[in-house]
Amino acid sequence: MTAPAPRLEAVDVGYTYPGATPTQALEKIGLQVHDNEFVALLGPVGCGKTTLLRIFAGFLEPTTGSVRCDGATVDGPSPQRGYVLQEDAIFPWMTVRENVEFGLLARGIDPAARGAVGGELIELIGLSRFEDAYPKELSAGMSKMVEVARVLATDPAILLLDEPFGALDAQTRARMQDELARLWERRRKTVLFVTHDAEEALYLADRMLVLSPRPGRVKADFRVDLPRPRSLETRFSPAFSALKRRIWETLS
Amino acid sequence: MRRVPTQRFVLGFASLAAMVLAYTVLSNAHLFRPEVVPPTQEIAVAFTELVVGARPPPVTEGDMHAGHHGHSSAHVGTLLQQGVTLQDSLAITAARVLFGLAAGVPLGVLLGVLMGWSRRADDYLHPLYVLLRSVPPLALITYVMLWLGHGEAHRLIPIVYAVAATMVIPAYHGVRDVLVTYVVAARSLGARRWLLVRKVLLPAAGPALLAGLRYAVAIAWMTAVGAEMLMSENGMGNLIVGGGLWASRTQTKADPAVVIVGIVTLAAAGWAMDALARSATARLTRWVR
Amino acid sequence: MPPKKDNFFSGPGIRTRTARALLSVGALAVVYGIASEIGRGRLPDRIWLGTHYVENVQLLPPYPSLAEETTFLLESGILTSSIAVSAGRVLLGLLLGGAFGILLGIATGRATRAEYLADPWVTFFRFTPALALLPLFVLWFGYGEGSKVLLIATSVAVVTILGAHQGVRSVPRVYLDAAAALGASPGLAFRKIVLPAALPHIFASLRIGLGLAWVTIVVAELIDARMPSLGYLLTLAGAYPRVPTMVVGIATIGALVLAFDLLALWVHARATRWMRRTA
Numbered sequence: 001m002t003a004p005a006p007r008l009e010a011v012d013v014g015y016t017y018p019g020a021t022p023t024q025a026l027e028k029i030g031l032q033v034h035d036n037e038f039v040a041l042l043g044p045v046g047c048g049k050t051t052l053l054r055i056f057a058g059f060l061e062p063t064t065g066s067v068r069c070d071g072a073t074v075d076g077p078s079p080q081r082g083y084v085l086q087e088d089a090i091f092p093w094m095t096v097r098e099n100v101e102f103g104l105l106a107r108g109i110d111p112a113a114r115g116a117v118g119g120e121l122i123e124l125i126g127l128s129r130f131e132d133a134y135p136k137e138l139s140a141g142m143s144k145m146v147e148v149a150r151v152l153a154t155d156p157a158i159l160l161l162d163e164p165f166g167a168l169d170a171q172t173r174a175r176m177q178d179e180l181a182r183l184w185e186r187r188r189k190t191v192l193f194v195t196h197d198a199e200e201a202l203y204l205a206d207r208m209l210v211l212s213p214r215p216g217r218v219k220a221d222f223r224v225d226l227p228r229p230r231s232l233e234t235r236f237s238p239a240f241s242a243l244k245r246r247i248w249e250t251l252s
Numbered sequence: 253m254r255r256v257p258t259q260r261f262v263l264g265f266a267s268l269a270a271m272v273l274a275y276t277v278l279s280n281a282h283l284f285r286p287e288v289v290p291p292t293q294e295i296a297v298a299f300t301e302l303v304v305g306a307r308p309p310p311v312t313e314g315d316m317h318a319g320h321h322g323h324s325s326a327h328v329g330t331l332l333q334q335g336v337t338l339q340d341s342l343a344i345t346a347a348r349v350l351f352g353l354a355a356g357v358p359l360g361v362l363l364g365v366l367m368g369w370s371r372r373a374d375d376y377l378h379p380l381y382v383l384l385r386s387v388p389p390l391a392l393i394t395y396v397m398l399w400l401g402h403g404e405a406h407r408l409i410p411i412v413y414a415v416a417a418t419m420v421i422p423a424y425h426g427v428r429d430v431l432v433t434y435v436v437a438a439r440s441l442g443a444r445r446w447l448l449v450r451k452v453l454l455p456a457a458g459p460a461l462l463a464g465l466r467y468a469v470a471i472a473w474m475t476a477v478g479a480e481m482l483m484s485e486n487g488m489g490n491l492i493v494g495g496g497l498w499a500s501r502t503q504t505k506a507d508p509a510v511v512i513v514g515i516v517t518l519a520a521a522g523w524a525m526d527a528l529a530r531s532a533t534a535r536l537t538r539w540v541r
Numbered sequence: 542m543p544p545k546k547d548n549f550f551s552g553p554g555i556r557t558r559t560a561r562a563l564l565s566v567g568a569l570a571v572v573y574g575i576a577s578e579i580g581r582g583r584l585p586d587r588i589w590l591g592t593h594y595v596e597n598v599q600l601l602p603p604y605p606s607l608a609e610e611t612t613f614l615l616e617s618g619i620l621t622s623s624i625a626v627s628a629g630r631v632l633l634g635l636l637l638g639g640a641f642g643i644l645l646g647i648a649t650g651r652a653t654r655a656e657y658l659a660d661p662w663v664t665f666f667r668f669t670p671a672l673a674l675l676p677l678f679v680l681w682f683g684y685g686e687g688s689k690v691l692l693i694a695t696s697v698a699v700v701t702i703l704g705a706h707q708g709v710r711s712v713p714r715v716y717l718d719a720a721a722a723l724g725a726s727p728g729l730a731f732r733k734i735v736l737p738a739a740l741p742h743i744f745a746s747l748r749i750g751l752g753l754a755w756v757t758i759v760v761a762e763l764i765d766a767r768m769p770s771l772g773y774l775l776t777l778a779g780a781y782p783r784v785p786t787m788v789v790g791i792a793t794i795g796a797l798v799l800a801f802d803l804l805a806l807w808v809h810a811r812a813t814r815w816m817r818r819t820a
């Protein structure tokens with residue numbers, strides 16, 4: 001039995017930002033994400049998580065090494081790899097519905113089919129009441145969910161999420177994590193999820209990679225064998241605490 | 253990285269040169285009458301004549317229309333007879349612009365700061381400001397002249413007024429936005445009023461004010477030249493229209509060569525003043541930050 | 542309702558503010574009325590204008606004489622036709638100059654080459670007082686409508702080029718990246734991302750251009766005064782001089798500028814309903 005090719009793969013990826021004082025953000029990163037796997041990438045602020053994700057998304061070319069998607073070298077962005085930016089990138093001049101349907105519009109799908117997919121996703125994230133609202137009426141958490149839904153609408157095989165809940169309060173963040181977990185149970189995808197929150201990574205992921213401070217390198221690789229679907233119980237289970245302890249030990 | 257400014261310079265220069273060349277070819281091709289589209293060399297001659305100024309013997313009727321004495325048009329002739337030179341006209345207009353800025357900027361900033369600082373003052377003064385601002389400054393020129401007579405005041409007041417009206421808005425928004433965002437924080441830290449003004453208000457409102465100032469400089473030039481075109485015996489506006497517009501109320505019989513010389517000079521002067529304002533901005537914002 | 546403290550952070554309500562606005566405008570009107578009554582017979586009515594005296598000048602015409610003048614100007618149709626002509630020129634110039642400026646500004650915002658090519662010319666026209674072009678335009682395009690409309694178009698184009706350029710340049714990178722990640726073609730990204738994001742800048746520059754257009758037209762009509770037009774009205778009023786006509790003319794121009802500006806603000810607000818407003 002041969003192992004299937006990984007969906008995403010980075011081989012010895014290094015990246016240095018050019019400029020008057022070049023910054024080396026990444027150094028010799030190697031990692032693999034397999035089909036339908038939820039991998040969390042954990043690391044301190046400024047260690048190069050966003051840089052790595054932008055390389056996977058096709059916005060940056062690695063200075064050294066290479067990244068591959070389904071065995072082919074990544075060159076440029078593709079809706080095949082849905083990318084949710086760390087910054088707020090919801091289009092403020094479009095309604096929730098227009099935002100969610102944008103990727104379908106880009107594909108030239110006709111309005112009726114767009115409407116069907118859009119409506120379903122908006123309902124899935126629980127924002128039916130807001131579908132004609134402009135983003136200024138949404139809370140930060142709701143906006144981020146719209147961005148996730150916008151990416152899901154094009155049905156990408158791979159999701160790249162960059163600290164989607166980084167700016168939220170603990171309570172909202174927990175709710176959004178549940179929401180994302182639920183979405184993922186419904187529509188299995190290959191996910192690479194960037195975060196600086198160990199608990200968030202544990203709660204969501206099948207596997208967890210810990211990056212070192214800049215320049216980022218993979219410092220540890222954990223399997224998260226917590227049963228699914230996860231719930232409040234999971235957060236307080238002994239297994240969860242034990243994993244958390246191990247992570248903190250690697251970090252310090 | 254070093255290639256970008258070079259490309260900018262080369263392309264910009266090429267675009268200028270191409271336009272001048274095209275104009276030269278077109279104006280020399282006998283497609284238009286030279287009194288309408290003066291050839292480039294004629295413009296250059298008009299420029300020298302206006303800079304050198306004095307033309308030795310008093311101009312006779314015959315001389316004025318003879319083409320072989322360089323670029324002699326009635327327009328240039330009249331100007332030279334009156335002893336007008338390009339540099340003098342520019343200096344006079346620049347002086348008016350500077351006066352307008354010196355008087356108008358403090359006035360406008362004061363009003364803007366007052367309205368930005370106090371909600372009550374804003375409520376009372378803003379409607380009056382909006383009404384006043386709606387009147388184009390130069391529309392007032394004849395009315396002001398009736399009040400203050402035919403002197404310098406009626407040319408200066410529209411400039412001061414235009415500059416002040418322009419400066420109110422950046423001052424107002426600068427102060428208001430700063431108040432709303434920072435002052436609550438600073439006040440809760442126990443900062444005193446004067447400290448607040450010096451350390452918070454000024455640095456934060458500074459960039460908006462300086463940006464407004466650059467805009468006001470352009471407005472001041474526009475208004476000054478307009479006022480001079482309407483009624484003045486000197487300055488760049490007078491040079492361009494050949495004077496006496498107000499007095500005779502005839503339509504302009506301007507020499508396009510003089511107009512082009514005037515426009516290019518004004519553009520250069522405006523650009524120079526803006527460059528100055530820009531470098532001052534850079535310096536001041538560095539100090540402010 | 543509990544009484545609110547009168548400062549910026551918990552200001553008085555809209556009714557108080559409206560009352561204050563009415564109070565100050567009303568006060569100005571009353572002060573003018575009183576001043577004109579006091580001034581009647583006391584202000585000089587014979588004025589030296591450098592070359593000659595003018596007689597029978599009412600420096601502060603009282604309300605009845607203003608009302609009489611307005612009625613006359615309206616009934617004779619002078620005022621209405623002047624408004625129509627001047628406003629028509631402004632609108633046409635705004636349309637032409639705005640369209641040209643926005644297109645060029647978008648081009649220079651998108652293509653660096655275009656920017657470098659256009660740069661010296663934009664700089665040149667930016668610092669040329671548009672009015673100085675009038676004698677040239679009159680020579681080239683005649684005394685008719687053409688030169689006036691073109692002059693307005695020039696002054697509007699200069700600011701809208703800058704507005705559109707800045708608008709296109711300041712589209713946040715994240716929106717373009719997000720659109721590209723979703724598979725948007727450059728054309729779609731331009732229509733759905735660049736244009737809406739640049740719209741606030743473009744509108745702001747159009748508003749400035751509108752203000753400039755009125756300044757330009759009034760002076761252009763003062764200099765080349767013909768046909769019914771507001772500038773012509775002011776020139777006539779200045780020639781007699783008839784101050785009531787002057788005051789009515791100035792007030793009409795002010796009211797038109799204000800009306801156009803409010804209209805522009807309203808359109809802007811409608812077109813950018815999505816924007817977060819800070820109170």
Ligand SMILES: Nc1ncnc2c1ncn2[C@@H]1O[C@H](COP(=O)(O)OP(=O)(O)O)[C@@H](O)[C@H]1O
Nearest residue numbers: 017023025044045046047048049050051052214
């Ligand atoms: N555009 C850029 N130019 C130069 N340096 C950058 C740029 N973006 C990020 N960096 C630097 O690269 C490092 C990694 O950045 P980033 O990938 O954003 O980190 P993270 O997402 O983990 O917080 C940081 O030290 C940052 O300062």
Ligand SMILES: [Mg+2]
Nearest residue numbers: 049050051086
């Ligand atoms: Mg990051």
